[in-house]
Amino acid sequence: MARYIFITGGVVSSLGKGLMAASLAALLQARGFRVRIRKFDPYLNVDPGTMSPYQHGEVYVTDDGAETDLDLGHYERFTGVSAQQSDNITSGRIYRDIIAKERRGDYLGATVQVVPHVTDEIKAFALADEDGLDFILCEIGGTVGDIEGLPFVEALRQLRNELGRERTCAVHVTLVPYIAAAGELKTKPTQHSVRELAGLGVQPDILLCRCEKPLPDSDRAKIALFCNVRKEAVIPALDAPSIYSVPLQYHAEGLDAEVLRHFGLDSVAPVLSRWEDIVDRHLNPEGEVTIGVVGKYVGLPDAYKSLNEALTHGGMANRVKVNIRWIDAELFEKGDAEIAALLEPMHGILVPGGFGERGSEGKIASVRFAREHQVPFFGICLGMQMACIEGARNTAGIAEASSTEFGETKEPVVGIITEWMSPEGQQTRAAGGDLGGTMRLGAYEAKLAGNSRVASIYGATTISERHRHRYEVNGAYREALEQGGLVFSGMSPDGLLPEIVERPDHPWFVGVQFHPELKSKPFDPHPLFAGFVEAALRQARLV
Structure with missing residues (x-):
């Protein structure tokens, strides 16, 4: 019988509820409990798939093809538990399902209302698939008092009554700001936030107080x-030197012990050696490398959250610090001088995924620089497609090579895919159809050439990786590209869809159609990122 921990936030957004949920789950795991984390998003989008990265950050994709909130990435990275469709719900999805039921007549003529119909859907989501779990952590997005979040807090209130105190715990994350002019921390914002939550019928059991200065004992007593x-x-929650220090920090402040005390549970001491090793590797590197990430959403690092963390994990695997330089791809469309000035100091160049034509020529230019200057190169999703276009133009003699994503072209080295095979069977999409949820999404297998660099990196010839894209490299150009030195070393099991390309004559040049960053974890770095950082380290020693 699972116990539920509900996590809310107050005062301001961006206090780190997702990181807190992931850290608490990791601590409970370290004590031997089985956990799962779910995210309730109050916005009216069905999922974040059609939202701009500048609005919402990255879209995190699960094995079963769900486009979800980036917090699910934190959940996976900290617990190792694979997220799934049923771990993220939005107001948009709830209302869509309710309206479909109403149109079918499922409510038998009843007036459809927020209470009980919307709240019942929220509760059903929270309570689903609890078999085999000790704890289910439910994070409610936004802050207490947001109008769109009120149905979720009401559902939380109802669940507290229905399940009882012995099966539920409410954790509220608040801000205790430091006022420099007064020289002290202020507890009033936390008091008002708790009063707002209590006014909605939910009395928190534990307060996690974010603060930038140590919380005096007198202030803790006052807040209590x-x-x-x-x-x-x-529980004080000061800024940490690394997000991977947070589980250890929260344990030292007694968060996990207080949760277990609330439920009346005894537990063995947590085994935290894994986290101590992670923190040691992260904070005590034995060298450093600089990676240039040439993208189009570099103004908001959260747009590449999993990528950022995967590079960090690659650094941990090699015990080096990875300095990431975020470079706007559009800067490279001004000329070769700018490209050289920005990329010559880099020990590795990475072109990540993205959508649309903006910045594409700059990405192609950065691929060319990496190829010609023998700098380790890693292309992901659109980055692989740009590597294929660059190879077609500059080593295969196809001067007009481009992608149909950018408009009509005589040489569609990359084109939209309308049919493909998935684990569920053949999938068909219309070129002019809806954008949401219509890409090749989720985990797909790939077969690797046995003598390839990537097969050596993976130590396998069959892999499974997560995809999120609508366009594919056109297999009709394979022979021409391979004659130009770009080898297709990974293909879909039916041999139709290119999954990986590499250049055997280059120190480290790999492009992948999938998103390996989504499966990287601090205690299990993805082999491609570990290999890329290792190659960058060799490059650093050469210069």
């Missing part, structure tokens, strides 16, 4: 008194 919680349940 005015917020109606135990003093020991007021």
Whole structure:
């Protein structure tokens, strides 16, 4: 019988509820419990798949093809538990399903209302698939008081009553700001946030107080008194030197112990050696490399959140610090001088995924620089497609090579795919159809050439990786590209869809159609990122 931990936030957004949920789950795992984390998103989009990265950050894709909130990436990276479609719900999906039921007549003529129909759907989502789990952590997006989040808090209130205190715990994350002019921390924002939550019928059991200065014992006592919680349940959460330090920090402050005390559970001491090793590798590197990431959403690092973390994991695997230089691809469309000035200091060049024509010529130019200057290169999704176009233009003699994503072209080295085979059977998409949920999404197998670099890196010739794209490299150009030195070393099992390309005559040149960053974890770095950082380290020693 699973126990539920509900996580809300107040005062301001971006306090780190997702990181807190992931860290608490990791601590419970370290004590031997089985956990799963779910995210409730109040926005009206069905999923974040059609949202701009500048609006929402990256879209995290699961094995079963769900486009989800980036917090699910934190959940996976910290727990190793593969996220799935049923771990992320939005208001848009709930209302879509309710309206479909109403149109079918499923409500038998009843008036459809927020209470009970919307709240019942939210509760059903929270309670689904609990078999075999000890804890289910449910994070509610946004802040307390947001109008779109009210149905979720109401559903939380109902679940607290229905399941009882012995099966539920409410954790509220708040801000205790430091006012420099006064020289002190202020507890009033936390008090008001808790009062707002209590006014909605939910009394928090534990307060996680984000602060940039140590929280004095007197302030903890004050918060406990005015917020109606135990003093020991007021947990300070100071800024950490690394996100991977957070589980250890929260354990030291007693968060996991307080959760278990709330449920009346005894537990063995947590085994935290894995996290201690991760933190040691991250904070005590024995060298460093600089990787240039040439993208189009570099103004918001959260747009490449999993990529950022996967590079960090690659550094951990090699015990080096990875310095990431975010470079706007459009800067490279001004001329060769700018390209050389920006890329010559790099020990590795990575071109990530993306959509649309903007910045594409700059990405192609960066691929060319990496190829000609023998700098380790890693292309992901659109980055692989740009590597194929660059190879077609400059080594295969196809001067007009381009992608149909950017408009009509005489040489469609990359084109839209309308049919493909998935684990569920043949998938068909219309070129002018809906954008949401219509890409090649989720885990697909690939077969690797036995003598290839990637087969050596993976130590296998069959792999499974997560995809999120609508366009594919055109297999009709394979022979011409391979004559130009770009080898197709990974293909879909039916041999039709290119999955990986590489240049055997280059120190390290790999392009992949999938998103390996989505499966990388600090305790299990993805082999492609570990290999890429290792190649960058060799490059650093040459210069």
